[in-house]
Amino acid sequence: MRYLTKIKKGKTPQSEPIQGLSQVQNSAGGFVFSVSKWTQLSRFLILGSEGGSYYATEQTLTRENAKAVEACIKEDGERVVREIVAVSEAGRAAKNDPALFALAMCAGLGDEKTRRAALDALPKVARIGTHLFHFAAFVEGFRGWGRGLRKAVGNWYDAMPTDALALQAIKYGSRDGWGHRDLLRLSHPKTSDETCNALYHWMVDGWETVGESPHPDPALNMIWAHEKAMKASTGAEVAQLIREYRLPMEATPTDKRTREVWEA
Template sequence: MSYLKNILNKNATPQSQPIPGTKQVLNSAGGYSFPVDCWTQLERFLILGSEGGSYYASEQKLTIDNAQAVQACVQADGLRAVKTIARVSDSGRAPKNDPAIFALAIAAAEGDDKTRAAALAALPTVCRTGTHLFHFAQFVDGMRGWGRGLRNAVGAWYAQKDADALAYQAVKYQQRDGWSHRDLLRLSHPKPENEQKKALYHWITQGSAGENIPALVAAFEQAKRAETAAELVGLIRDTNLPREAIPTPFLTEKSVWEALLASGMPLTALLRNLATLTRVGIFEDSEQVKAVSERLTNPDSLKKARVHPIAVLAALKTYGSGKGVRGSSTWKPVGKLVDALDAAFYASFGNVEATKRRWVLALDVSGSMSFGDIAGIPGLTPRDASAAMALITAATEDNYRMVAFQDKLTELRITPRQRLDDVVRGISNLPFGSTDCAQPMLWAKENQVKADAFVVYTDSETWHGKVHPVQALRDYRQAMGIPAKLIVVGMVSNRFSIADPSDGGCLDVVGFDTATPQLLSDFVR
């Protein structure tokens, strides 16, 4: 009898068992992975959210796990937690702001005195729009009472805006989640510092507009009574009336949309309304196509507007398909606009410096990666999104190999010269299988592929293989004589990773964090 066969081998352990001497934990798939600390999970949650859950965890379970991670961070170092929440939100690193608002509400409800004060002070940084503020009110109302500190913080949100800026918030973001500006003003009682602000508060709470009311509010009231598209066009031209102020029957009028576009429609609104603009005939004019394409591909404008790559990818996926995700609406996509969206995706990550190193970009295409939606975007699974994420590095580096793996591995002939939506569709059509995240390192060793870095895009729910990924990485390093690094790009906001936290050559980062591509580059360099 070989005694060694009857115990676990720390050099070749099945993924269904923990590596001896490590702190690996059982993951949701039944295999063993390394647990990430609460700070890593906090960033995953802030950027990826938990909408839709994952293949192995329901939305409820994933949200509870992430809420517990936020609570752990708040208890461990509340001020650091608040700074992290505010930094991720303010820098536009996340596709959606809801997780940051939720986390801030937890800090404002469960932190110590200093943490609660810091959370409330960060309210204007995290909650930049009326909708954000309504979300916060909904979250915090279920966690704590409306004490003086909370009422003062909400009042300060209104007080710090001048009358015109606040009028825009009141007209564009009128109510959400059962909350309105009327509700919050009545709770917070901010004191108006001038007659115009006083008239605006009165209009919000009482519904009647006085003589000192801001011009945008007066135009909004006129728009309610408009009988022709021409009247609305004049109001839009004179006051920059937003789309939300336009009565629904007029939102099929080409002239109204031309006026909205000419008034400087925000980039995020432009992305959401490309299909409508196409349907009403705006892009029959080649000059309009050119102007919109230039706006979409301007890196400075994208950054200033906090346009996240996920928003661009969602627009590309939907607009390029020519049909809505919900409903039966259809349109004929304009090729130049599809190309502009493709370029905008790369531009939205900013400039990434090339390393001149050798890369293996490995996409987990197992069954678990095909479930759930990234940041709640319908139809954008972690499997699809990983391909888009990998193309950022591929577009920067000259020396890379791209592979897709499940329990087997396939080398991909994908280049950034292909259009992004075509690549995503191609990844979607690959066969499913069990998850073995050791495959990229095993393949590279067997085929003598020289790599300075393995980048694995995964949910870390690995369980199928005969050896753990970190064991395969160690074997590769020894066999090839290359101190290769492993970067795990987390595509789901769970608490697992295949990266060994005790290995200085391993790094955990978050998928679709706008900071990730440069972070990869810096780490490998």
């Protein structure tokens, strides 16, 4: 009698599902208990899928997570937006890209309320220029540049204080094929603030001339200092501008970044 040899006794190996329980096969080939789509959403927002894992490629993980995000959007898109904002603002993720990607999905695949919530949340998730450029690259994969999206991007610029906007303009010039010039030409932000309009003009068309004297407006003064730094002939001149006007390193020419410049 060999009946007993056909029956497994003791622990079930991970390579086989436990009888009577709902298990799924993971990327390593083992069987595990499945997680809900909302748990998968949270994991994606916090961990992302960049670089893949030992058992699954980055492309596979991104595709699987995108399916979970889309399923959550269909069930409760506004909840997805709230989760994105919570994770991003709390700094719970190593990188902000998963939150921006999921927000772009909400802005493109959600119902009207979800799309509106996603676009309203844009300044909370895209807090610097680089974030905004990443979002622009992502969102194009899910929708066109309709009025709502253009208005949301325009509001991102209009809501920023002028000194912060000047810093964004010189520190985060372009990423992912997008720059401030591209987004401003798409969004056409409207403001009565003369300093803002001068900054927008510089970001789109530059300035025809740069005077020898600093600009009296603090925000425009930073742009003036950046222009002078880019035309400086020595590292010592650049270092002096950094010390006087608190320029970020991104606002200086790469070929003039001497030791004195780095120490400034």
